[in-house]
Structures are given as structure tokens and as C-alpha cells.
Amino acid sequence: MDKSLLIIMAxxxxxxxxxxxxxxxxxxxxxxxVQGIMTKHTLSxxxxxxxxxxxxxxxxxxGVGFNKSRRWSNQLGIRNFNLQGKGCLGERxxxxxxxxxxxxxxxxxxxxxxxxxxxxxxCHLDIVNTIKELKKNDLILGPSNDGGYWLIAFSEKxxxxxxxxxxxxINWSKxxxxxxxxxxxxxxxxxxxxxxxxxxxxxxIDIEKRN
Numbered sequence: 001m002d003k004s005l006l007i008i009m010a011x012x013x014x015x016x017x018x019x020x021x022x023x024x025x026x027x028x029x030x031x032x033x034v035q036g037i038m039t040k041h042t043l044s045x046x047x048x049x050x051x052x053x054x055x056x057x058x059x060x061x062x063g064v065g066f067n068k069s070r071r072w073s074n075q076l077g078i079r080n081f082n083l084q085g086k087g088c089l090g091e092r093x094x095x096x097x098x099x100x101x102x103x104x105x106x107x108x109x110x111x112x113x114x115x116x117x118x119x120x121x122x123c124h125l126d127i128v129n130t131i132k133e134l135k136k137n138d139l140i141l142g143p144s145n146d147g148g149y150w151l152i153a154f155s156e157k158x159x160x161x162x163x164x165x166x167x168x169x170i171n172w173s174k175x176x177x178x179x180x181x182x183x184x185x186x187x188x189x190x191x192x193x194x195x196x197x198x199x200x201x202x203x204x205i206d207i208e209k210r211n
Contacts, residue, residue, distance in 0.1 A: 090167030147175030
């Protein structure tokens with residue numbers, strides 16, 4: 001099984017720095033606690049898969065500076081971290097791929113998987129199945145309830161020849177992010193696979209849907 005690089009897009013769970021929409025319903029302190037719990041859960045799942053030798057982990061951090069990010073990353077047990085930087089989500093993800101290209105020069109990895117930290121239902125099988133599907137497909141997408149995706153994974157084919165396609169002509173604040181991503185690949189021959197739909201927790205309604 002090919003080893004993959006799992007990039008976790010994480011936002012610092014400081015007071016007033018995360019979950020803006022959720023904080024309107026439950027307050028800034030509680031929303032920060034929720035974000036912190038979900039981030040720890042995501043890292044726990046990722047670390048369990050890393051121990052099996054299937055992935056390495058890179059943390060992409062926003063909401064805090066470099067020194068604080070380094071301390072936080074060390075506390076989480078993640079050696080490789082980078083700041084997300086400025087721009088829309090697509091620009092920030094593409095930047096992470098470019099930064100982490102050094103791992104592909106020596107063929108340490110063949111695939112990249114992106115996830116966020118808003119998934120209390122994330123389990124290790126979600127990532128393991130993604131790695132398996134990347135042996136047969138070029139693009140893996142985990143649809144989310146808001147029209148976006150909770151996971152996106154790229155094979156070597158996309159990373160080497162079509163890196164711009166997942167991130168162009170997309171309005172990241174709208175409900176058709178997933179469909180726009182698929183449409184971007186309409187001009188080339190790729191194989192893609194959908195995972196199960198999950199709920200990204202951004203509002204109190206998202207929490208209520210899970211109950």
C-alpha cells in the first residue's frame with residue numbers, strides 16, 4: 001500500500017479566533033472548547049494510522065503565528081507543520097502541496113490527503129479506505145452536508161500534471177464547491193470516488209443534526 005501524506009488544516013482554538021458562526025449560538029468560550037475537542041479527535045485518529053506506517057502527518061495552521069504554531073505542533077506530537085498563509089481555501093491548500101513537495105522528490109509519498117478538524121464522526125477507516133481507493137482512483141472526495149467536502153485526496157497523476165485544477169474557478173463560500181471541483185476535471189480523463197457524506201460542524205444546527 002502506497003504511503004500517503006495527510007495534511008490537516010487546523011485553526012488555533014483560541015478565544016474568539018475560531019468557529020465564528022458557532023460562537024454566536026453557544027458563546028466564544030464554548031465554541032473554542034468544541035474546536036479544541038474536535039482537533040484532538042482528528043489528531044488521535046491520524047496518529048493511530050501513522051503508527052501503522054500508512055501515513056505521515058503535516059499540520060497546516062491558521063489563526064496564530066509561527067512560534068505559537070511550533071509550540072502547539074510539538075504539544076500535539078507533530079514534527080512537520082506549516083502556516084496556512086493568506087488567501088482562499090484553495091490557495092492555502094495548493095500552498096501546502098507546494099511546501100510539502102520536498103517529500104515527493106525522494107518518492108517517500110505518492111499521494112496527498114487533506115482533511116479539516118470539524119469532524120467529530122471521523123474514524124480511522126475513513127483515511128484507510130481513502131488510501132486504498134487511491135490505488136484505483138486519481139481523486140477522492142468526501143462530500144459534506146454544506147455542498148463542500150470534508151476530505152479531498154490526490155493521486156500522483158494530479159499532483160504532477162494537474163495541480164491547478166482542484167482549486168480554480170471555485171467560490172468557496174457557496175454550496176456548489178464539490179460540484180465545481182468535479183467540473184474542473186471535465187476536460188481530462190481521471191477516475192474519482194466519493195466517500196460517505198459527513199457533517200462539518202460549523203453551527204449549532206450542524207450539532208443538532210448529529211443527535
